[in-house]
Amino acid sequence: MRRIGPIMIIEGANNSKVPFSRSLYINSKDKVLIDTGADPAELRELDDQYGVELVVNTHYHPDHTLHNHLFRNAEKWINPLEFETIQSIEGIAKENGVYQEWGPEGVEALRKHFPKKWVQNLGEISGTYRYEEEYNFSGVKVNFLHSPGHTKGYTSPYFPELGVVYVGDFDMTSFGPWYFGTDGDIDEFIESSKVLLEMDASTYITGHQKGVFKKQEFIEAMGKFLSIIDQRDETIDKYVRQGMNFEELTNIGIFYPKKMLDVLILKTWERSGIRKHLQRLGYSVQGSEIQLVNK
Template sequence: MQRIGPIIVVEGPNNSKVPFSRSLYIDCSEKVLIDTGADPQALLQIDQEYGIELIINTHYHPDHTCHNHLFPNATKWINSIEFQTSRTIDGIARGNGIFQEWGSHGVNLWRKSVPQEWLNSLDGISDTYEYDVDYSFGDVRTVFLHTPGHTSGFSCPYFPDLGVVYVGDYDMTSFGPWYNGADGSIDDFIKSGKRLLNIDADTFITGHQKGIFTKAEFHVAMEKFLSFIDKRDHLIDDYVQKGFSFEELTNIGIFYPKKSLTEPIFKTWERSGIRKHLQRLGYVVPETNNELISTK
């Protein structure tokens, strides 16, 4: 565990790789934990040593909320946009693009695969926080920057007096940007990424793998990270020019390795992601999967 002033960075298993993430503990009178995707043993140890009274989730995804349920007595907040989404299976299924890609039949199938513990984790969330206003936890000033794109409600906790930001899923990994849910947006992802570059901070803590960047390192990494989007645009456009149908495009492995596309949730996000790029490129995305893609 690394400490930056009052902030303790708690690692997740396997270098915080998905399905886990880093959590931040704010060592202050309010005993605040941000996200619960870290190693459950480490989180329980923090609870024993310091106490956890308030859990704040950056967004509803399981890799950031999965261990909320370990702390039944803590108060739990999520961003105001995703509070309703996180209340019901139907809301989560819609947010993830499951309804969009497969309709209610797909939602019913997916429902059976959702771990009860995660639902309990979301179920414990009772309140919301507002974006872009000052909160004080003890004397630690905290602002939840609204940085939509990864999801519509995604926030980056920023500690202006410490010059620290938790950039979560701006993780700079070799997978590239993830905006593949129905509630994700490529344009917003780029806009929010640029916003983060203008934040007055010198410590950028990512949610997965890579770790902590200085401002200079973060700038370089962001440019490379956002450049995935253009590469995906070009790749998809080339396939469309060659006459690939939507269904054919979704079997190539643009986002996920081809072999993992047998997994329904990856296939869902592959489809939803390709759909977003086609729309961005100005193509009309057909409702029926095997139709050819046409220009507007």
Template structure:
């Protein structure tokens, strides 16, 4: 755990790797938790010892809402852009690329399986976890970006940083010169923009917007811990270069000949190999990510599409 005044950063299980994340606990006269994805046991311990007034989600992805259901006495808030995901959870699958790749049947199956306590799991994603159902079935309100919230003496605001998802935000604590960057996380995997509501250019712009705040502390949401401003800037440039490296991988694959999007997807270039693509959700994320890169490459006149085949120019 790291502490900045009344703000406690709670590490997640397995070094806060997906499907866990680092949660934020505001331990003040009014208490709040942000992104309860660190783990059931540690969150239950906080709940047993404290009356948590508010629960905030920076966005709707599983690893950041995982344990919402534990906070049945707290008021739950999500950003206005993504509130539809809790009002009608089928919107989640339309935003994370599952519907676009696998169709309506995937939504129907997901709604069926997530209502079961012990549904058969898929190999590399939490797609059928019952927590999806439990943690999206209630929403008490929405928050506006850049609006100041106060819990006791602790002030904070949600800074809109789209790209990872359309409503994604970072949490700024001005008094502590701290920003929680969530999924601008600097991990070895690189930027994640595998949803249909994700955008590569917005991700890059949002990342630099956060760096330009020149704060003392940058607390990431997964694996990497907390950085000074100088170290965050340095690591951010390495992190964003992974976008260009993915372009290079795709161009290299196409050098051997024209390929359909399905053939490119099965190579598993983004997720580390074909074995991961056996999971239907990972397959969808891989394909959506590839399509975003292919559009970039087409725009830059490095790739063209002829019928259903992609090839280099």
């Protein structure tokens, strides 16, 4: 297990690749765990050895709330913008584009396949933290930075005295930035990335795959990571210019491999994500028709 001062980094299976993620444990008298996507055996061991009194979730996605249920007696907090969202499957479906793409029928279809564990994990969350306020966990100071873009309430925990930021889903993977829910926003994602780069920090910890970056490495990785947004723009624009309509565009597999697009939620994100790029490129979508809007 890697440690940075009082922060212990707990890995998820498969190098913390989705559907797992990396957790941080603040080894202070207050016993705080940030996100629960790490290996369950290691999390249990941590609980036995040190205890977990407070679980903090950066956002509501299942890979970051995966093992909330292991900590029965811990208090659990999420960001203030997503507390309402997690109260119902409808709320989560809406924020993920299911209602936008398929209407109420889609929400019903999703409900049938909705993972029970996720409902349980979210159901145990009883409170919220405040953004941009300094918390002091027995001497370890943490500031929960509002970093929207991935989701609207997304939070990057920042440890000012340690110069560490847990950037979670600003994950620098070759997949590229994820903002495909209706609660995601490309411009906000880019804006939040800039804020993170400008933090007074020397170490950035991501939630998935390669985990710990020194500042310079992180700056370089972020350049590549964000350039994937432009590549997506170019690809989509090229297809539109070739005369593709919206339905055709959403069947080729721009973000997800084509063969995975029969999974309802992935198809939903593919469609919702393409809409965001089209809007950014100055197109409007009416039914299946794509038209250039005069700017």
